[in-house]
Amino acid sequence: MKEKRTNRREFLKVTLGAFMAGTLFNSCDLSRLKNPKTMIKSPIGPNILRPPGAVSEEHFAQKCIRCGRCGEVCPYHCIKYFDVKEAGVFSGTPYVAVLEKPCYLCMKCVYVCPTGSLVPCAKEDVRMGVAVINREICVTWQQDKTGLMCKTCFSVCPFSGVAIKIDHDFRPYIVEEYCTGCGICAYSCIADTWPENHGKKAITIMPIKWKKIKEIKLSDIKKA
Template sequence: MEKRKKTENRRKFLKVALGAFISGVLTSCNLKNLKNPKTMVKSPIGPNVLRPPGAVPENIFAQKCIRCGRCGEVCPYHCIKYFDIRDGGVFSGTPHVDVLEKPCYLCMKCVEVCPTGSLVPCKKEEVRMGVAVINRQICVTWQQNKTGLMCKTCFSVCPFSGIAIKIDHDFRPYIVEENCTGCGICAYSCIADTLPENNGKKAITIMPIKWKKIKEIKLEDIKKS
């Protein structure tokens, strides 16, 4: 009985603390420089913006993460950044990886230093940060009849080449979704954005799988983002 009361009191305290935090943020910040206040409690994770390896589900990540910064400090590639209040709302201070800025190279040092279990230790091949989706409409090789080019960059740079990314009989790349770690190295390295007709767009997007099953991720999701 006493243990139950302590748990209930703790939950009440967390609710009050969260409410006070949001209230303080909204009153102390210039709202003109912030997103819609309703998005302050919405996860900022989205296409190409992912949690580090081993992250627990997004609906509990912000509760477990204590914003200690150890994951970013230990990352030798400096790919782990932290959301500020404008981008993250109540998720501010939590780590993320913007794969188009700097992908994750799966060194796995971050999971070793996380003190709260927000990042769970796992093998490289077990990492599921997201899943790569190829836009065949702008992929250099999928559009080789127009581009006259044959590119294998994504296949060459993938840490699990031949497992997560394969090449079909016409030398076109495709993703084996269940084996993709979502590290983003392929998206970062994609050269499709160098073609003028693609207007700076990459042919590969890394979609988070926090609330989706891998099989449900479709190209339409990219077009809407």
């Protein structure tokens, strides 16, 4: 009975989102709005990302029909859907909250999307976002203080040695052009267990849409 109520809520949420999107986007392309960032604010942000293969955010809400197939096919149940209160016209569209459950790049979602909102691509070509390491929080970058030399992010990365590498002092760093933004490293980061970090992870996955990868700085993470 509880499962039926949950399914009903999901259905109503997705249906309402589709109605709102259809009403607002039927004759409106976000790319043509005078200032889309202030008129219609996307809920995508640090650690809150679109699934693999997503088209640009300015077109996503227009293309996505809120069918829910991407979430249904995901074996890891990492795909969730925005509701009206938190996303407005983006309600019903899919997202991945990587700190709750990252994307494991099974790539099933891109092949069931009926509208091309999620475009089929190889795992190595996925660009959900880019990982940014806060060296002030990373226990390995702060090993003189923590006495720890953690390699968790390096070990769990699907493209270890390519997207994440280790320097001569065994400290991890991101090779931005190869990072898929899957969030597995951020999810697995143990920096939040170090008392002085007050529950903060050392890795944040930043949406690439915010700015060019090369311009992402530590200050951006602190503000998020």
